[in-house]
Amino acid sequence: MxxxxxxxxxxxxxxxxxxxxxxxxxxxxxxxxxxxxxxxxxxxxxxxVDITRIALDSIKANEEGGLRLGALVTNADTAYHEQVEKRYPLLSHAILAGATGQLRNMATDGGNLLQRTRCEYFYDTQTACNKREPGSGCSAIGGYTRNLAILGTSEYCIATHPSDMAVALTALDARVNVTGQNGERSIPMLEFHRLPGDTPHIDTNLQPDEIITSIDLPAKGFAKHYTYIKLRDRASYAFALVSVAAALDVEGDTIREARIALGGVAHKPWRKPEAEALLKDQPATRENFQKVAEAYLEGAKGYGDNDFKIELAKRAIVRALQQALEMEGAS
Structure with a gap:
């Protein structure tokens, strides 16, 4: 150091x-x-610059009827908060699927979104990595790729984003509130993280002077039909090979709205609203779930060791939607 x-x-x-x-x-x-x-x-x-003494550690109602998570609230306090567990159980489950209890007690909600990739080559300073040293090359391409991306990749980077929390927040349509020299602004989770393109060293659309102050959850929390599936090499303290946050609004046998976000497959949580729309006002059938899974993985590309993740992700989406459908949570 x-x-x-x-x-x-x-x-x-x-x-x-x-x-x-x-x-x-x-x-x-x-x-x-x-x-x-x-x-x-x-x-x-x-x-x-230590920001831990700033008063950003509360969870309270926001103006839209949802919840506002202070950026310095710990992951543990968020996951076990009464209103989060009741109204946004998808988020609570996703957080508890990540890291260890000790880490969740220290990690903050704002910091969780800013985690950097766990790509082995990013951590190995003896190898070329465009995320670590722009322009140096990507050792992962042609290397060991089991944990790496299959969607949204570029010739410069095939790293994945590691957060479980961010996947759930993306499915829930959360917004990230930030403050910088030019004032305050709110960034939709769909637009917060970036795909690698030719600038993989830039993970988010935050400006260098901006600080995350809070995260806004919308009023609709999909507390009745939801699930978070995390597929990994071991059950504890492992990052996702593929994860799926699924949330459904169901009336009878008809899906009124569907939300799906994937983790472990791209440089950012992966969500395709146009694919979700295939389920709108459609029967909740396995056949329709499979159609959505195919749409989500359209254009996916494996790099050898991670080719299996394409089929794994499709099956995980179908399984997650079926589990969400069968879930009977809070009314």
Whole structure:
């Protein structure tokens, strides 16, 4: 780990000011990902701005009738919050599928969205990686790819985004509220993360001076018909090969609305509203679920070791939709 300076911000304006005035500065909260990357010299900020004393650690109602999650609320407190468990059980289940209890006690909701990929080549500083060193190449292409992307890839990067929480938030149509030098703005989860293109080192559409302040959940939480499936190599503390967040609004045997987001398959949580629309006002049948699965994986490309993920993702979508249909949660 390289040497760095440190300061503690007391409010959002001072945090934004410090991170923009210091060269190569970064915000730090729980530090569950950043500190690991600093130890192996993948990240080497010269200054850390500690934001843990800023009052962004509450969960409360928002103006749209949903919930607002403060950026500094821990993953554990979010997952076990009474209103989250009751109104947004999909989110609670997704969070509990990730990491360990110890990490969830430290990791923050804002930080969870900013996790960096767990691609082996990104972590290995002896290999070429466009995410770590733009323009150096992608060692994963032609290398070991079991855990890597099959959708939205480019010749520059086939890494995946690791968050479970972000997959559920994408399915729920959440919004991320941020503040920077130019004021406040709200970013839909669908637009928050980026595909790699030719700039895979840029993970999100946040500006360098912006800080996440909260996450807004809409009023509709799909608390009755939902599921989160996470397929992985081992049951504990493993990132998804494929994960599926599925939520249905069902009336009788007819689907009024469907939400599906995939994890472990792309540089961002993968959602296709145009594919979801295939289920709108349609019978809730396995045949229709399979049609949606095919639409979601259209254009998927394997890279050898991860070819199996294409069929695995299709089957996971069908299974998740069937489980969501059979689920009978809170009214």
């Amino acid at each position: 390289r040497s760095f300076t440190y300061s503690r911000a007391q409010n959002v304006p001072s945090a934004v000011s410090e991170v923009t005035s210091q060269p190569q500065a970064k915000f730090i909260a729980g530090g569950t990902n950043l500190l690991d990357l600093m130890k192996i010299d993948v990240e080497s900020p010269r200054h850390l």
